[in-house]
Amino acid sequence: MAATWPLTGRAEELSLIGELLHSRNGPLGVVLAGAAGVGKTRLAREALAVAQQCGARTRWAAATASARAWPLGAFAAMLGVVGPDPARLLRQASAALLAGAGRAGVIVGVDDAHLLDELSATLVHQLVLRRAARVVLTLRTGETPPDAVTALWKDGHLTRLELQPLSQEETAALVEARLDGPLDSAAARRLWSVTQGNALYLRQLVDGELEACKPGWLTPFMVRFAGPGWACCMLGGCVVGSPAPWPITAVGGLVTPCGVPC
Numbered sequence: 001m002a003a004t005w006p007l008t009g010r011a012e013e014l015s016l017i018g019e020l021l022h023s024r025n026g027p028l029g030v031v032l033a034g035a036a037g038v039g040k041t042r043l044a045r046e047a048l049a050v051a052q053q054c055g056a057r058t059r060w061a062a063a064t065a066s067a068r069a070w071p072l073g074a075f076a077a078m079l080g081v082v083g084p085d086p087a088r089l090l091r092q093a094s095a096a097l098l099a100g101a102g103r104a105g106v107i108v109g110v111d112d113a114h115l116l117d118e119l120s121a122t123l124v125h126q127l128v129l130r131r132a133a134r135v136v137l138t139l140r141t142g143e144t145p146p147d148a149v150t151a152l153w154k155d156g157h158l159t160r161l162e163l164q165p166l167s168q169e170e171t172a173a174l175v176e177a178r179l180d181g182p183l184d185s186a187a188a189r190r191l192w193s194v195t196q197g198n199a200l201y202l203r204q205l206v207d208g209e210l211e212a213c214k215p216g217w218l219t220p221f222m223v224r225f226a227g228p229g230w231a232c233c234m235l236g237g238c239v240v241g242s243p244a245p246w247p248i249t250a251v252g253g254l255v256t257p258c259g260v261p262c
Helices: 011-022 040-053 073-079 086-098 118-129 147-154 168-179 185-195 199-212 220-225 228-234
Strands: 029-034 057-062 106-111 134-140 159-162
Touching: 011 029, 011 040, 011 134, 011 159, 029 040, 029 147, 040 057, 040 106, 040 134, 057 073, 073 086, 073 118, 086 106, 086 118, 106 118, 118 134, 118 147, 134 147, 168 185, 168 199, 185 199
Parallel strands: 029 134, 029 159, 057 106, 106 134
Antiparallel strands: none
């Protein structure tokens, strides 16, 4: 079973982001917009990791509602700059973000950019307008970002991508990669029906069931959603007969003891 969740169903988007981050002309990055849990943060981090492997210096900041009350709040932990003069703060912050840049340049990632304070938004805007850095922003659909952020894609400086939920096929592929085993087609349909392709919800649902699995047990989720192959995969090592509210023997052939095919 895989230790972590792989990035699945985002090859096309990742390729496009890579092209934007390496292009000499045109937009200087991307805005990844979408609903909560659709996978914006994971895709942005993956894009920065790929860029770092190619020699770029990367920076990552996460905007929050609490940090929004402070000038440069999203970057404060990274920069450690304080002072009453906004212009000076911007110069210091810009210099700190760009320090150590090599030929591959600097790529700045900002998660939840709709929560940026005005000065942080201005910093990102200036970096792009000066072509000093490339950026990858995530933005929750339906939220109102600062004007400086909105202007970045409206004026053509960044490309905005609307990230869609995973399809049923992509959902099944992701779960199979996590469990390192086949997923029953009926189970795949039921899982997609429940999660609607929301990657965060899917991960929490499956990981929660994996953590809840005890020897000889079937949780209600497993009874409802697990196909034969998946149940065997999730319960490989479980022993029939352990005391539990949902013993394996109670579901009539859904799960068999270890080593016996379902």
